[in-house]
Amino acid sequence: MGPLQIKELLQQTPDAKSVTLKGWVRTKRESKNAIFIALNDGSTIHNIQAVAAPGQFSAELLLTVTTGSCLKITGQLVESQGSGQAVEVKIEDLHVYGTADPEAYPLQPKRHSLEFLREIAHLRPRTNTFGAILRIRHSLAFAVHQYFNEKRFFYLHTPIITASDAEGAGEMFRVTTLDLDKLPRTEEGAINFKEDFFGREANLTVSGQLEGELGAMALSKIYTFGPTFRAENSNTTRHLAEFWMIEPEMAFFELEDNMDLAEDFVKYVIRYALENCKDDLAFLENRLSEEDKNKPQNERSIPLLEKLSFVVDNPFERLTYTEAIDILLKSKPHKEKKFQYPVGWGIDLSSEHERYLVEKHFKKPVILTNYPREIKSFYMKLDDDGKTVRAMDVLFPGIGEIIGGSQREDNYEKLLERVHEVGIDPETIWWYLDTRKFGTAPHSGFGLGFERLVLFVTGMSNIRDVIPFPRYPKSAEF
Incomplete structure (x- = not known):
C-alpha cells in the first residue's frame, strides 16, 4: 500500500512512533539550532x-x-514545537531521490503569475494553487459519478470519433489517416474520403448527446462524462479546444423534470466539494481575497465560500426567456445604454445579460426556459406556439450559463422538418431519426461543461487554469 501520505500523518497522534514520508521539498531553512524541511506529497494543501x-x-x-x-x-512523529500544525517529524534518516538545481528549477518559493505557470504546465501541479485546483477537480468528478449512481443512472461511453455534428456548428477537428501530401481526389476534385480509414469523413466529437439519447431510449436514464472537442478559433478565458462534458439523458422526463434534476445535481456536487475540500477551498478563497485588495470596491468578487453556499442554499429562480427579455428591457443598464450588447426578443443572451439577471435582479441562480427556436438546436422540442422550444439554461453568478439542456423533440415529422430547416442531410443521422419511429417517448437531457463547473467552484478566472494541460489555438505543448 506504500507509505502513509502526509494528509494522514498530519491527522495522527504525536506518539514518537517511527514513520516514513516521501515528497517534494517546498522550503528548507537552517538556524543554529535546527534544519527545517517543509515537505509536500500532493495529498493535501498542507506541508x-x-x-x-x-x-x-x-x-x-x-x-x-x-x-x-x-x-x-524516516523519523519520529512528535508534537510540533511551532505553530500551524500539531505534529512534525524528527528526522532519523534522509534519502534524496532526485535533486532540483536551484539555478534551473522554475518554481522557487515566491508568487508566480498564472500566465507564467501555463508555460510550465508540467510543473504547475506542484504549486499550492494548482494542487488545490486538481484535488477539487477530482472531488467534483467523483461526486458526479456518485450522484448519478445514487439516482440509478447508467454510465454510457459514447464515441470520441464520430461522423455527426451534434451541435450543427461545423467547427470540428477532422480525424484522418490520409497522406496530406498526396490526398486522393474524386473526379470532381474533392477529397475522396472513401479511401480514408473509416471510408467517410470523421471528426472528434463535440458532444455525446445524440448517442446518449439512443442509450436513454433503452436504459431510461444514462449519463456520459468524457472529452469533447471544438475547433473554434477562440482565445478567451472561457473557451478550450478540448474539454470534458457531463451529459445525462432521461426517457420519460419532460422540461420540468429536467430542471429539477439539473438543480439537484449541481447543488449536490458543489455541496460535496464544500464538505470534502475545505482546506483547498479556504486556501483559494484567501488567494482571491488577496487579489481583490488591489481592485476597486465595486469590482471585488463575492467571497468564494459565500458564493458556493449562495448556490447550494437558494432555490433557483425559474422564468421564461420572454419574461427575462422584459426584465432586461426595463432594467437600468438597458435604459442607460450600459449593456455592451443590444436587448430584444430573439437575441441570444450574452454573458452580461445573464449575469444581470442572476447577480442584480434575482440575486440567486436562474433557470431560463422556452427560448426562440431560431437560436437553439434542431433537436429541441417545439412549443405549442411554434415560436419557442422547450430549452433550459442554468445561469450562475460570476459565470453566466453553466448548464444548457432541453426536452428533446420526440415527434418524427417535426424533427425531420427541423433537420431540413437547418440544412442537415437526414441520411447522416438516420439512426437518430429512427428512435422517433420505433417506440418514441418524451425525453430530456442537459450538458454541463466540467471545466465551467471547476472554474466556478475554485473561483479561478481563466478556464485554462482548471484543466491539467489546456488545449487552445496555437497551444498543444504538453
Whole structure:
C-alpha cells in the first residue's frame, strides 16, 4: 500500500512512533539550532515539517536538499514545537531521490503569475494553487459519478470519433489517416474520403448527446462524462479546444423534470466539494481575497465560500426567456445604454445579460426556459406556439450559463422538418431519426461543461487554469 501520505500523518497522534514520508521539498531553512524541511506529497494543501539537528547530515547531502528535490524521510512523529500544525517529524534518516538545481528549477518559493505557470504546465501541479485546483477537480468528478449512481443512472461511453455534428456548428477537428501530401481526389476534385480509414469523413466529437439519447431510449436514464472537442478559433478565458462534458439523458422526463434534476445535481456536487475540500477551498478563497485588495470596491468578487453556499442554499429562480427579455428591457443598464450588447426578443443572451439577471435582479441562480427556436438546436422540442422550444439554461453568478439542456423533440415529422430547416442531410443521422419511429417517448437531457463547473467552484478566472494541460489555438505543448 506504500507509505502513509502526509494528509494522514498530519491527522495522527504525536506518539514518537517511527514513520516514513516521501515528497517534494517546498522550503528548507537552517538556524543554529535546527534544519527545517517543509515537505509536500500532493495529498493535501498542507506541508509537514521535518526537523534535523545541525551536523546530523553532511553538508554535501544538505546541499542537494533544495526546493523541488524529492526526498524520503524516516523519523519520529512528535508534537510540533511551532505553530500551524500539531505534529512534525524528527528526522532519523534522509534519502534524496532526485535533486532540483536551484539555478534551473522554475518554481522557487515566491508568487508566480498564472500566465507564467501555463508555460510550465508540467510543473504547475506542484504549486499550492494548482494542487488545490486538481484535488477539487477530482472531488467534483467523483461526486458526479456518485450522484448519478445514487439516482440509478447508467454510465454510457459514447464515441470520441464520430461522423455527426451534434451541435450543427461545423467547427470540428477532422480525424484522418490520409497522406496530406498526396490526398486522393474524386473526379470532381474533392477529397475522396472513401479511401480514408473509416471510408467517410470523421471528426472528434463535440458532444455525446445524440448517442446518449439512443442509450436513454433503452436504459431510461444514462449519463456520459468524457472529452469533447471544438475547433473554434477562440482565445478567451472561457473557451478550450478540448474539454470534458457531463451529459445525462432521461426517457420519460419532460422540461420540468429536467430542471429539477439539473438543480439537484449541481447543488449536490458543489455541496460535496464544500464538505470534502475545505482546506483547498479556504486556501483559494484567501488567494482571491488577496487579489481583490488591489481592485476597486465595486469590482471585488463575492467571497468564494459565500458564493458556493449562495448556490447550494437558494432555490433557483425559474422564468421564461420572454419574461427575462422584459426584465432586461426595463432594467437600468438597458435604459442607460450600459449593456455592451443590444436587448430584444430573439437575441441570444450574452454573458452580461445573464449575469444581470442572476447577480442584480434575482440575486440567486436562474433557470431560463422556452427560448426562440431560431437560436437553439434542431433537436429541441417545439412549443405549442411554434415560436419557442422547450430549452433550459442554468445561469450562475460570476459565470453566466453553466448548464444548457432541453426536452428533446420526440415527434418524427417535426424533427425531420427541423433537420431540413437547418440544412442537415437526414441520411447522416438516420439512426437518430429512427428512435422517433420505433417506440418514441418524451425525453430530456442537459450538458454541463466540467471545466465551467471547476472554474466556478475554485473561483479561478481563466478556464485554462482548471484543466491539467489546456488545449487552445496555437497551444498543444504538453
